[in-house]
Amino acid sequence: MAQVGVFKYESHLGADSPCRITQGVDLHDHDVPPSRVAWEAAAGQDWRQLQVAVGVTGGPGSEREGATVTVIDTDELAKRNARFADGGSFADLKLMPIGSLTVIGCVDPRVDPSDVFGLKPGEAAVIRNVGGRVTPTTLRTLEMLSKVVQARTGGPRPGDVHYAVLHHTDCGITDLTAFPELLADYFGVPAGDLDAKAVTDPVAAVRVDAEILKQRLPAGVFVSGLVYDVATGLIDVVVPSARVEA
Numbered sequence: 160m161a162q163v164g165v166f167k168y169e170s171h172l173g174a175d176s177p178c179r180i181t182q183g184v185d186l187h188d189h190d191v192p193p194s195r196v197a198w199e200a201a202a203g204q205d206w207r208q209l210q211v212a213v214g215v216t217g218g219p220g221s222e223r224e225g226a227t228v229t230v231i232d233t234d235e236l237a238k239r240n241a242r243f244a245d246g247g248s249f250a251d252l253k254l255m256p257i258g259s260l261t262v263i264g265c266v267d268p269r270v271d272p273s274d275v276f277g278l279k280p281g282e283a284a285v286i287r288n289v290g291g292r293v294t295p296t297t298l299r300t301l302e303m304l305s306k307v308v309q310a311r312t313g314g315p316r317p318g319d320v321h322y323a324v325l326h327h328t329d330c331g332i333t334d335l336t337a338f339p340e341l342l343a344d345y346f347g348v349p350a351g352d353l354d355a356k357a358v359t360d361p362v363a364a365v366r367v368d369a370e371i372l373k374q375r376l377p378a379g380v381f382v383s384g385l386v387y388d389v390a391t392g393l394i395d396v397v398v399p400s401a402r403v404e405a
């Protein structure tokens with residue numbers, strides 16, 4: 160369960176490495192997602208294996224003195240990439256996903272479709288946003304991708320394409336119900352119509368989004384709606400893969 164509050168973090172890296180994290184609004188267990196906090200650091204800061212002692216003040220139950228944050232820096236990224244490149248399984252991959260699969264999922268680091276579905280490089284196209292929602296931006300992205308397909312193959316082969324919407328339990332988008340105007344803008348609807356987006360219920364929400372895809376995508380493609388349980392690691396097939404009718 161996410162703890163929400165206003166937190167202040169201060170590092171203890173020594174006088175030569177001043178660093179302050181002054182803003183953070185979400186704390187999942189002992190992890191403070193680096194992307195969700197604001198960093199202020201002196202020039203020349205060495206970020207390698209940065210361990211920040213975190214002093215937390217805020218909402219009820221949020222006191223976690225001594226929690227740590229590890230930042231993956233470019234040195235670490237380059238090291239991991241070198242191992243990937245050594246594997247040599249990328250050179251023959253094609254732009255078109257060989258699994259004929261497009262996943263629309265959430266940015267949450269626990270729900271990477273490559274992990275959840277065991278996808279190999281080149282098997283699927285993946286679009287990720289907050290909640291894995293089908294928004295006007297998502298639809299615009301799909302439209303652009305269809306043009307790429309057209310350019311590369313001379314035309315889409317709808318029978319070969321599966322669009323899977325992947326939502327999940329404990330999604331951070333539920334924290335955004337406190338910001339209805341932000342959500343309304345995200346979905347391109349009036350704030351009064353947000354209930355129809357079922358933001359707090361991933362099962363209902365995935366049905367909503369699969370239905371939008373069925374209405375907006377060309378006949379012949381397959382659409383499904385899945386909900387991943389972050390506690391069990393399993394998906395619930397809420398909307399089984401079905402062909403979009405003409």
Ligand SMILES: [Zn+2]
Pocket residue numbers: 265266267289290291327329330331332
């Ligand atoms: Zn999420």
